[in-house]
Every structure is written in structure tokens, then in C-alpha cells.
Amino acid sequence: MNAAVQNLTANTTPSRGWRHLSAEQVEAFGAELEAIREEVMNSLGERDVKYIRRILKTQRYSEIAGRTLLFAGFLPPAWIAGTALLSLSKILENMEIGHNVMHGQWDWLKDPALNSSTYDWDNTCPAEQWKHSHNYMHHTFTNIVGKDRDVGYGIMRMSDDQPWKPQYLFQPFYNWILASFFQWGVALHDVEFERIGRGKSLAEATTQLKQIWKKARKQVFKDYLLFPALAGPGFLFTLAGNATANLVRNLWSYMVIFCGHFTEGVEMFSEEEVKDETRSQWYLRQLLGSSNLEGGRAFHILTGHLSHQIEHHLFPDMPAHRYAEIGPRVQAICERYNLPYNTGTLPRQFATVLKRINRLALPGRRRQAAAA
DSSP, rough: OOHHHGGGGGGGSSOOTTTTTTHHHHHHHHHHHHHHHHHOOOOOOHHHHHHHHHHHHHHHHHHHHHHHHHHTTTTTHHHHHHHHHHHHHHHHIIIIIHHHHHHHTGGGGOOOOOGGOOOOSSSOOOOOHHHHHHEIIIITTTTTTTTOOTTTTTTTSSSSSSSOOOGGHHHHHHHHHHHHHHHHHHHHHTTTTGGBBBBBHHHHHHHHHHHHHHHHHHHHIIIIHHHHTTTTGGGGHHHHHHHHHHHHHHHHHHHHHHHHHSSSTTBOOOGGGTTTTOHHHHHHHHHHTEEEEEOOOOHHHTTTTGGHHHHHHHOTTGGGGHHHHHHHHHHHHHTTTTTTEEOHHHHHHHHHHHHHHHHHSSSOOHHHHHHH
């Protein structure tokens, strides 16, 4: 990006008004964000420990209570309550615990149970593969078309600069298949099937698939065989409750993640535009490529604080529960530099996500249309 600030003017998505910044202003913007990060990271302590311990207890007790109630799942109130508590447990474990722990947000505690190098979440995706596709590829190359595979997850067109193919006509429909089986899409993400024979060997992909199967079969066994079998005559009720909890978790995580990356106004970039990018320019790209969700404290916890996706992309290794307190400061910085701070309610933001999915299912480029 030192050609960056100039190159950004050719951005692939219509800009929301950052072209006015000089290179010096971009560096000053980055310095202000870096000061926030340093301040927060130096203040980590007992209140952060108490927070994560409470979340861990809530998740564990929710799972125990949920699975216990599902043993009496033949009673409708028990089935509803058990499924709801198990869904809560799975959402907390994946979003507020697993995702954040594997980002290294709690490595400073020196607790093996919360260390990014050893933690493995309740998901079908092996931790090491997720950390490569998400922590490295996505957070390093955020919204760079052709580098960040989270732009479309290899099956959807989410940017005007992705070449259109006939199968994209169906993406408004198979988008919901991805949402329903989101953990499986995440599991297969790092395999990069489209690269097999083009820079990636079949042997490498096969090794990854074996790792996925080893990981996934544990969850399949636990949720669809072990606990239903322990319920005895209530096998089908427990099976249905577990399947529903996984579906709820998948739909919720899909919605939160898509609302953080594909809302109206989110910018996309080309590889050329980010050449020779400085740290401050990286901060600018993270801001322009992310969007937030508005809600209360419980809502933010259930999203793993990815409702503060902007702050997460700026500071991925900062304990996520701190994002809410620094959000207003980040927004104030954006206002001073006349930069967009993309935020809105879940219904509003998700509506713009669906609009993008539907629009990009069709051929054509909005940038060309605007130029014409």
C-alpha cells in the first residue's frame, strides 16, 4: 500500500470516503490505534481472569444441564429447555471461548486449558487447520480478492472482482445450505479443493481430510450416538435435541460472521493495492473490510464479541470482552479522520448481506456500471 494510499483509489468496491487521507494521516491513524492496543494489553489482569472463568463455568453448566434435561426429552418442556441450554453451551464454546482462545487472546494467562497451542474446540474443524485458514490467511489477507478465501469460502461470489460463473446463480439457495452446515464448511475450508493439481498436491489434501475425519467423528459419535444411546428409550428425542443444538449454533455463527464481513459498504481489495503495506495501512484495511453489530451485553457475549468485528480485526489477540469498552474510542478516531465505522443492528446488517449475495449471483460489475 505505499502506492497503497494511491492504489486504494482503484478499490474494487465503491468507496465510502477514505481517499482524502494522505500517507502521513494514515500513519497517524495507525499510531492512535496502536496506542489503544498497548494500553489495553498492559492493563490485563484479575478482572479479565474473573470474566473468562465465569464464561467457562456458564458454558460447562449449560452443557451439563442441557444434556441432562434431554434425557427426559420425551417431555416437551424438558426437550425445549435442554435443547436451548445445549445450544447456548455450543455457541459459547465456539464463539466466546474456542475462537478467542485459538486467537491467543488468553495465552498471557499461562493456563494450558486456555492456550492457543493446545486448545481444541467442540467443532468438526481441526484446530491447526482453522488457525491456518483463519488466524493466518484471513486475518493477514483480509478481503484481498484471490488471497482471502473467506471471501466466498470457495463457493460463493461476494465481490465484484470475483469472475462470475453460472453456478453463482444458485448461491441465494445454497447459501442456506452453507449456513445450516456451517461447521462442516469451516472444516473443509482449508483443504482448498480448487487448488488440488494447481499448487496443492492430492496427497496434501488427503492428509488434511484424514485429520478432519479424525476430528469430526468424535463429535458425530458424541452427539449422534453416545448421548442418544445413554438416553435409552429417549434415543430419538436426545438425537433430535443434539442435532437442533448444532443447527442453532451453525446458523448463529454463520449470521454473525457474514454480518462482520459482507455487509453494505465493506471494502474489497486487490493484491496490487496492498503491495508494500505498512502496519498503519493494514489497520486501515481491517477497518474498511469489517462491520459491527449493535446490541446489549448478552448479545455481544453470544457473538463471541464478534459483534465488534472491527475491533477484532484491528486487535485479534486482545481479549474480546475488552472490545466493547474500546469501541467508542475507535469510532471517535474514525470520526476525526472522516473514516467510515460500519455498524448497525443485526436485522439491518443481515439484510444487506443477503442483498449482496443476491446481487452478486448475477453477472456484471457494479464498478463498471457506475463508471459508465
